[in-house]
Amino acid sequence: MNIASVRRPIIPPTPPRAPDDMSFFGRVAVLKQNMIATWGQRAYEEEVIKGRFFLHNSFILNQPDAIRHVLLSNYENYTRTPAGIRMLRPVLGEGVLIAEGHAWTHQRRTLAPAFTPRATANLVPHMTAVLDETITKLDARTSEPVDLRETMQRMTLEIAGRTMFSFGMDRHGPTLRNFVMEYGARLGRPYFLDMLLPVSWPTPMDFARARFRKRWTEFVAMLIAERRTMGKKDGAPPRDLFDLMDAARDPETGKGFSDAQLVDEVATMILAGHETTATALFWALYLLALDPETQEEVASETHGEHLDSMADIDRQKFTRAVIEETMRLYPPAFLVARAAREKDNAAGVEIGKGDIIMIAPWLLHRHEKLWDQPNAFIPKRFMSNEAPDRFAYLPFGAGPRVCIGAPFAQAESVLALARLIGAFRIELADRVPVIPLGVVTTQPDHSPLFRITRR
Template identity: 90%
Template sequence: MNIASVRRPIIPPTPPRAPDNLSFFGRLAVIRQNMIATWGQRAYEEEIIQGRFFLHKSFILNQPDAIRHVLLSNYENYKRTPAGIRMLRPVLGEGLLLAEGHAWTHQRRTLAPAFTPRATANLVPHMTAVLDETIAKLDARADELIDLREIMQHMTLEIAGRTMFSFGMDRHGPTLRNFVREYAERLGRAYFLDMVLPVSWPTPMDRARARFRTRWTEFVAMLIAERRAAGKKDGAPPRDLFDLMDEARDPETGKGFSDEQLVDEVATMILAGHETTATALFWALYLLALDPDTQEEVASETRGEHLDSMADIDRQKFTRAVIDETMRLYPPAFLVARAARAKDNVAGAEVSKGDIIMIAPWLLHRHEKLWDQPNAFIPKRFMSKEPPDRFAYLPFGAGPRVCVGAPFAQAESVLALARLIGAFRVELVDTDPVIPYGVVTTQPDHSPMFRITRR
């Protein structure tokens, strides 16, 4: 029997779980610092937990059939909560992630062709070019102490820039990173009034977010103007995502995006694309540094591979399993919250209009009834003949609103991890445990130092 199959798997550190009797206001205080630290042991054991959120009931769903009902069977009955809209609208506007009703249907139909497997395959050369440059820069820093989290952020931002606009982000990258940092550190946190007031009632933080949005949309519009100035040869095939999105038309109405809509769609794709992928890659590298045997399995799989096409990416079965397991343990979107538009019955629970439904991938992916050794890092669970229930594993959501960019993100993550581990042995130097915390995405509480050496 393979030694790797019998050795004890690693269990990476997590925040301490909250007392099950934590008071409402105590929970609110924790939410602003680390949402995933607000849940107690019950949330990891029970299928449905009912509570109260001011005048309405709240439900945490950990039952796949109940989640299927909310995200698929009756998804139109559930809308984003006021706090969710407040957190996302300043950076994403009315883009695909936040749109509702007919606006969402139009955007989804229009964008879908830009993210087909064939379209993603055409963008792989942009990814490989950035990876070649990143590996060359890392090669020059072999045996030094490095911040892989920062390097992954720069790398995925560069991939986002080239796949979106066909130009690098050397000039604009620092400004974009500053926007992301500014929003995450203050404006992207939920405050008390954000959660209790209707969206139509502005809170003090909403005014600050509105000022941020003005500056942010001006920046994205400038990037679009620069890309348009670069032009495109008449009759030439689309060369990047911007070409695909700019030329996209709703197959039913024939309508494309206005300039204002295009700003929001581009902002959504750049932010959702580079930030979540950078975070997933950081956590994957961290886990592989904690687990050298699994790291060697990834390196062995990549040995001798060119890794410059979708066919090459598809052959990296174990590397893909490492990415899947990483996103199980550290789901980029740690919480999906919805408010009921009308009465409903969810797995026997009576839901009234305005009640809050919470589906937390952080909880779902570590639930003790759904997973064997739920807190352990075991990539081979994703190579089993029996995959997990579709509604027990939600790194990209599920149902009609599943992330349209999931194939792109998966291809980029597998390609990057395979190339990096194929080139370097990664060692964690920092001895302090890295604790995940949830604000906008599942982030590390600090950036540990790594050392890399050439294989």
């Protein structure tokens, strides 16, 4: 894509690129702290990088046709790696995000009606209520530096709680955030034995993860029990995602979710709908603080209106482009790793049984052969007539396993950014560069403080 820009775009800071000749053990040492920092310049220039991972080959794919094959044409041949399962199962269980085969098919079919555009539109009032409250709270803090990352985490958690259960997260929010922080700080990081041993062989960290999972599932089950005490009036329309998920039935088998399955699905939706959206909004606010001119364009698009419907969200074309460009530069899921069940040929790449396939949106979105000025923040690239190749831009994945909640997340992100920038002018309180870390999601290495003023 060739992008013409009137002014020189900003290039946000990134971690140094690794030496291309870094040793395997050197990469393993860096990987636990920041996987993004394990990739060298070749990974941003070449279409396929072949390496070794213990007894098997490994491939980094930056070729859209090969990625299309792995994620769409022959997706059933590729399963999650042992390390990926170890990282996700303790918090997501057997939810739709990591289920495989018939279990995944059943879950996907059953959940689909809860995430249609119409269902999302019905949840917008929950979002706008939380945004109104957030803006009111920020109004009282215009005279002091503000941690907008924490604000976004609390806001998206409140939205997740209300859209899922129709109740606020004042009592439960701190506990839920503690679970997320605890897991990300230690248990959600890959260790050497996590990558070496098959899933059936527990590693020392797996025992700690199992203890975490017991406490976590008990907490989610308590939230579900509390929601069920609220009941549902016969004949009344669904008031939230829980109503939709609890009543959901597989259109082919007629089966719904067991209580244990519902816990895993609810956990998946709360975490996916809260942490990744909060992180994307933080990065969007950070970029707009670095780029005041683009910030003013976002503010002017709202025309000072109170946005409160899907029609309003759909009109925010430039704000949506800012969100899309933010997720290009800081994709929430920075890496998709798969293991081949059988031999395959992906657009000319010969893949053996057990080989590891890595599709890294972080690399793909910054690849020098796929994007013009790949490291620059240029939202208008998503408003041009030259759309990126569908398999060169993967903020929500692609193929049958594309994120089921993508429309919900996009609507929430656009609405929140438009409302916040329409209400406040933001700037950084300091100029210490914020470096992205690849740990579970694409996180900042620290939470900078912002100054906010009312427009």
